[in-house]
Amino acid sequence: MVVKRKISILLALIFSVAIFGGCSKISSAKTLKDKKVINIGIAQIIEHPALDLAKKGFVDRLAEKGFKDGENIKIDFQNAQGDMATIQTITQNFVAQRSDIIYAIATPSVQAAFNATKKIPIVMTAITDPVESGVVKSLDKSGTNVAGTSDKISIEENFKLIKEILPGKKTIGILYNTSEKNSEIQVREAEEKAKEFGFKIIKKGITNVNDIHQSLASILNQIDIMFIPTDNTVASSMPFISNECNKKNIPIIGSEKAHVEGGALATSGIDYYKLGKESADVAIEIINGKNPKDMKVKFMKETKLSINPEVAKKLNIKIPQDIEDKAEKIKGGKK
Known part of the structure; x- marks a missing residue:
């Protein structure tokens, strides 16, 4: 009887995990879309005009599409001022604070964010080769929690x-x-x-x-x-x-x-302001329920x-x- 009771409890636990675990995956996208305020952490490796434009384009595009800082989104912008250890701390803090999305500007920021979390969606930009940098598995289908845009030039x-x-x-x-x-x-x-x-x-x-x-x-x-x-x-x-x-x-x-x-x-x-806007479009797709792992890496066409x-x-x-x-x-x- 004791053995049977233990087995019954174990089966019940497994069933509960299967049901609720599965539901949590389904509801995560819905939760993000339906949240009153979406928390977005922006990690930038250093201050210079191109990266500043990538940030501005991102924020402006979100606002154009109805996602405004201080209203239905809350943006936490952090700049590492060129320090690699600092960018790691910034992204780790975003994870600890349970940011809904991390917008990572430039290769070191993307790599730091990816090292910090494999669960929170990361929107990347200003990264030359995301495959060689180890943050996506392929250009056609990310295969990870990272999606976004590349600034690869000719x-x-x-x-x-x-x-x-x-x-x-x-x-x-x-x-x-x-x-x-x-x-x-x-x-x-x-x-x-x-x-x-x-x-x-x-x-x-x-x-x-x-x-x-x-x-x-x-x-x-x-x-x-x-x-x-x-x-x-x-x-x-x-x-x-x-x-x-x-x-x-x-x-x-x-x-x-x-x-x-x-x-x-x-x-x-390339135009980094437009690159930032393209990145915001990726973020909006994620907010609406798209999984980063199924998304292509976007490149500027001109x-x-x-x-x-x-x-x-x-x-x-x-x-x-x-x-x-x-x-x-x-x-x-x-x-």
Whole structure:
């Protein structure tokens, strides 16, 4: 009798777990959709214009779609100021506070969030290669709790741009943070593509923003052009980098519009404000019940050609008319 009673209790427990456990999975999406206030934690690795725009586009798009901070959503924005340990703490705190969604801006933020939770939906953005970074299983179907947008740029398009506006220039310098997976991927691709274009790459790795001054000085006398990848640490120091390069008459080709606003000559890059909006659309799909693991990684379909006529004049560079006609012109950091 005792054995039978124990078996009955065990079966009842298993049945209850099956019923209520299954229901919890079904209701989680409904709970998120029907919640009066949805808690969204935003984790940003560092402050610089491109990532700031990715945040602004995200928040603006949510508001456009009826999700307004202080009303039906509550946004907790945290910036790690470039510190890898801090971004881990930020994402761990979001998990402890039971955020409903984490919006992770840039590769280090996404990786930190993914390390912190495999349950809370993570909307990623400004990440170059989410598969190689280990946060999704494939581009066609995430397979994890991470979904969102990639800021992968076309190295080839920027190298074509160099050929068109800087003919005869052969030696390209690249400054990048060795701790950022996104930068490592871009540098590797640049080295591969350089062979096709007849370019020579001189790369210089840094570990934090304090290394930039010395590392930049060590390569300026060896290069014709500086190429800036979508590196968060380097991007945060664009005004300094552009000033030093301009002193040596070395043009900079950037990877995003914000680089041109910061003093680069030109770029064929993406619009991070639009990228943020695309990311918000992903968040809204998740709020409405879509599972991140079933979602594709989204990419920007078009690049934006931007030039800085003031920099061109300063460096005595003539921009071909066809490029000038179709490019967005940046003056003094603005259109």
